[in-house]
Amino acid sequence: MPELPEVEHLRRTLAPHIVGRRILVARLRRRDICESLHGTDLPRIRHARPAHLLEGAIVDRLERRGKQLAIVATDERSLCVQLGMTGQLLWSTRGGAPRSHTHALWIFNEGEVHFRDPRRFGALTCTPTFDDLVRWRWSSLGPDALTCDASALGPAIARTSRAIKAALLDQNVVAGVGNIYADEALFLAGIHPQRTARTISPQRVERLANAIRTVLARAIKQGGTTRRDYLDADGRAGNAQHSHAVYGRAGQACPVCTTKLRNAAVAQRTTVWCPRCQA
DNA sequence: CTGGTCTCCTGATCGC
DNA sequence: TGCGATCAGGAGACCA
Numbered sequence: 383m384p385e386l387p388e389v390e391h392l393r394r395t396l397a398p399h400i401v402g403r404r405i406l407v408a409r410l411r412r413r414d415i416c417e418s419l420h421g422t423d424l425p426r427i428r429h430a431r432p433a434h435l436l437e438g439a440i441v442d443r444l445e446r447r448g449k450q451l452a453i454v455a456t457d458e459r460s461l462c463v464q465l466g467m468t469g470q471l472l473w474s475t476r477g478g479a480p481r482s483h484t485h486a487l488w489i490f491n492e493g494e495v496h497f498r499d500p501r502r503f504g505a506l507t508c509t510p511t512f513d514d515l516v517r518w519r520w521s522s523l524g525p526d527a528l529t530c531d532a533s534a535l536g537p538a539i540a541r542t543s544r545a546i547k548a549a550l551l552d553q554n555v556v557a558g559v560g561n562i563y564a565d566e567a568l569f570l571a572g573i574h575p576q577r578t579a580r581t582i583s584p585q586r587v588e589r590l591a592n593a594i595r596t597v598l599a600r601a602i603k604q605g606g607t608t609r610r611d612y613l614d615a616d617g618r619a620g621n622a623q624h625s626h627a628v629y630g631r632a633g634q635a636c637p638v639c640t641t642k643l644r645n646a647a648v649a650q651r652t653t654v655w656c657p658r659c660q661a
Numbered sequence: 662c663t664g665g666t667c668t669c670c671t672g673a674t675c676g677c
Numbered sequence: 678t679g680c681g682a683t684c685a686g687g688a689g690a691c692c693a
Contacts, residue, residue, distance in 0.1 A: 385686065449687080467687055468671075483671085501670050503687055544664065553688075560686055609686065610673075629686095650666075652685085 384465045386527050386558030387601035387622065388612050389451050392471060393444045396495070396615035399473045400441045400453070403490045408435035412485040415499065418508040419518055434508035435486065436461050445512070447520045448527065448557025458511040462519060466503030468611040472496045500611070527558035528598050532588040539579040539587070546582060546590075547575035548649035559594060561651045562607055562629045567593040569628045574660045575648045600625070628654040 384392065410416055410430060418430035439455030446452070451471075453461045463471060472481075475493040483500040497506065509515040525534040538555045539546065549555050550564040559567065568575050570593035573586060582590070606612055606620035609630075613619060623630070627637050632645035636656040645654045 388686080464687085466670095467685070499670095500672070501685090501687095503670070542663085548664080551687090562686060607686075612686075651687095 384449060384469065384606070384612055385560035385563050386446075386449055387563070387598050387604075388606035388614075388620065389446055389449050389465065389558075390528070390602050391606045391620065392465075392614050393446050393451055395618075396471055396473060397444050399493065399615060400488075400490065400495060401443060402441065403492060404440045405436050405438065405455075405488045405490060407489040408432045408437035408486070409489075410435060410486050411480075412502075415485045415497075415502060415504065416506040416508065419514060420508060420510050430506075430508045434459070435506070436488065436508075446526075448523050448553055449560065450520065450523075450557075452512065452515055454512045458513075460509045460512045460515045462507040462509070462515050463497065464505045464507075466499060466501060466505070468501040469497065469499040469504030470611070470613050471615055472498065472613065472617055473615045474617075495615075523553055523557040524555045525557065527556050527563075527594050528602075530556055530591055530594065532584070532591045535591040535594075536584065536587045539582070542579045544579055545576045545648055546573060546579045547651075547653060549579040550594075551649055551651065556594070558598065561653075562626070563594070563597050563601065565629045565654050566597045566626060569656060569660060570597055572659055575653050575655050628656065630654070 416430045418434045420434050436455050436459055439457055439459050441453055442456040443454050445454055451463045473493055473495055480496055481498060484496045484498050486497040488495045524538055539549050542549050547564050550559045571590040573590060601622040604622040607622040608619035628643055631643050632654045634643055636643055636659060639658050641656055641658040643654050644657050
């Protein structure tokens with residue numbers, strides 16, 4: 383997905399188009415990408431009705447936690463969007479035929495929001511209130527990576543024997559870090575991705591927490607990373623991919639010490655690191 | 662509970 | 678040009 387910076391940039395580009403405006407029509411073109419938690423105590427009811435998808439509602443705000451984005455209405459109905467690997471929320475003013483793989487759309491007086499997701503790893507979750515979303519979906523997430531400091535990160539990794547990279551990718555440990563920014567943050571902190579999480583010293587944990595915030599904040603400023611699919615609400619690609627230190631640069635020179643960057647699978651994910659800076 | 666592996670799906674790219 | 682293999686930014690299900 384889109385990791386935290388991409389979702390945050392999407393939130394910022396989508397908000398001006400829809401906050402304060404009424405959703406006239408909500409259409410779900412593929413039911414299996416949506417689940418609704420309306421009307422009962424779980425676990426999950428599919429076949430959301432248009433009202434569950436905020437039809438008739440006025441958008442009050444967009445909330446983000448980690449990589450998840452919620453559209454919250456003034457009547458508290460909420461719709462949580464997970465972008466998966468290839469999800470997009472695109473704003474358009476022309477009412478032409480939706481692009482391929484558009485699974486849901488919301489029509490406003492001023493334009494439309496289309497949810498596209500070719501690979502369909504994304505999902506929509508509808509809840510009667512924002513509190514319900516937090517309770518059922520967001521309460522198990524770790525601290526938001528953009529604001530997490532050592533006091534939040536330390537306890538989260540203190541007892542796990544997993545590789546630190548695997549821990550960072552776990553949304554219940556810290557919310558918002560994915561494969562790209564895990565590698566970038568570990569590089570900036572000088573920590574080997576295979577290092578056992580609980581053996582990292584408090585000083586290094588502090589350095590890692592700082593690195594995570596730094597890397598994510600920088601990427602947000604650059605509009606996120608676009609490798610292939612990511613676009614913001616206005617259809618624009620990001621620019622953060624041009625300043626990655628290690629991600630996507632296996633075999634090339636380390637930007638700090640010029641050692642050849644190594645790559646291997648860690649936690650089943652492509653991982654790149656500098657064998658010298660991250661000993 | 663924990664941690665590792667598998668799997669869902671489409672599309673771009675690469676080597677033959 | 679065509680075709681199969683491989684690889685992608687995620688995360689929930691399943692298993693030992």
